[in-house]
Amino acid sequence: MGQVSSRKDFDWVEIEEPHKTRRKLILEAHPEIKELMGHDPSLKYKVTIMVLVQLISAYYLRDSHWSLILVTAYCWGGVINHSMALAIHEISHNMAFGHFYPFANRLFGIFGNSVMGIPYSTMFKKYHLEHHRYQGDEYLDVDIPTKFEAIFFNRTLTKLIWVILQPYFYAIRPLFIRPKPITSLEIINFTFQFAFDVIIYHFFGFKSMMYLIVGTLLAMGMHPLAGHFISEHYVFKDGFETYSYYGPLNLLTFNVGYHNEHHDFPNIPGCKLPLVKKIAPEFYDNLPCHNSWVKVIYEFITNPNIGPYARIKRRNNNNVLGNDKDE
Structure with a gap:
């Protein structure tokens, strides 16, 4: 089973999240960073x-052996679908x-x-x-694992299982921590996704549909790209x-x-996030980072000091949420 996690609770802090303060300091020192703000005109073409590419791949895999479909889903289709999930992250902004x-x-x-096979965009x-807005808030930041996750997945073996099942926890956790009414856009997302999957199944076949769905699930779990989670x-x-x-x-x-840079701006x-670090290196070069x-x-899996409890949390101070609206 491996070593038991040495952490017995989240890291509770009283200070506010660091990005608001650092954003203000950076803009005071480098006001030219404001020129980087805006959208990415190339994003729509990349998506x-x-x-x-996924449609073509699914078509050519329609009669392939299951072993080839699984390998291709992990090494190719899953990479594209994980990249698509992060394109959707960009689109959410x-x-x-x-x-x-x-x-x-x-x-x-x-x-x-659509090519991820599972409705995701509007709920995300x-x-x-x-x-x-509320990074680390005990109720409002559903990115943080639940206490159940932290207690149950606290050994090497169980943390391995947690990493493999990460897409399921990521999707289900908000429904338990902070359920919200279903929106009309979510209904559109679910309906469009269901119709797309049916069309793929009808014209390409079951294997093509599973190539898209399985690739998404595999690449969100035990996969190099999923390390960013x-x-x-x-x-x-x-x-x-x-x-x-x-x-x-x-x-x-x-x-x-470039996640510090992203949360700051x-x-x-x-x-353009690499330019933020290039313009203001004095704010980022001394921060711990990953390579x-x-x-x-x-x-994460092998170190007993790291696990689902290894997150900073803040007590809810009666934050009042406004209507969900775009930035």
């Missing part, structure tokens, strides 16, 4: 190409068409979501912006709650590894 066209961004997110958007906010060094990753996999993930598209998502996963 469209990924959708087309209105990076496809800009902040003046939120509805166009929502519909485009649903379009990109509904909770993700709260993760930015752990690297972003799990405490690897006491006192630090957000970590950037500066390795090559940023090329496949819309620079989500969520209105700057991923394609390998594979190493992050390995250390």
Whole structure:
């Protein structure tokens, strides 16, 4: 079973999350960073190409052996679908068409979501912006594992299982921590996704449909790209709650590894986040960071000091949420 986690609770703090303060200091020192704010005009083309590539791949795999489908889903289709999930992350911040066209961004997110096989885009958007506004809040940040997860998955073997099942916890956790009414956009997302899956099944076959769905689930669990889920906010060094990753996999993930930079400036598209670090190195070079998502996963599983409890949390101070709206 491996060593039992040495952590018995989350790291509770009274101070506010660090990004608001650092954002203010950076803008005072480097006001030119404001010029990086805006959307990514190339995003819509990249997403469209990924959708087309997945459709072509699914078509050519329609009569393949299951072993080839599984290997291809993990090594190829899953990589594209994980990249698509991070494109949807960009779209949730209105990076496809800009902040003046939120509805166009929502519909485009649903379009990109299609090849993932599982409805994801609108539900992700509904909770993700709260993760930015209320980072670490005991009730409002559903990115943090539940107490059940932290207690049950506290050994090497159970943490391995947790990593494999990570997409399921990521999807189900908000429904238990902070359930919200179903929105009309979610209904559209679910309906469009169901219709898309039926069309793939009808014209390409069951294997093609499973190639898309299985690839999504595999790449969100025990997969090198999935290391970003752990690297972003799990405490690897006491006192630090957000970590950037500066390795090559940023090329496949819309620079989500630049996570301190992203939380400092969520209105700057991923394609420009490296420029934030380049312009203001004095604010980032001394922060602990990661250089390998594979190493992050390995250390999370094997190190008893790291696990689902290794997150910074804040007591809810009667935060009053406004209506969910786009940034």
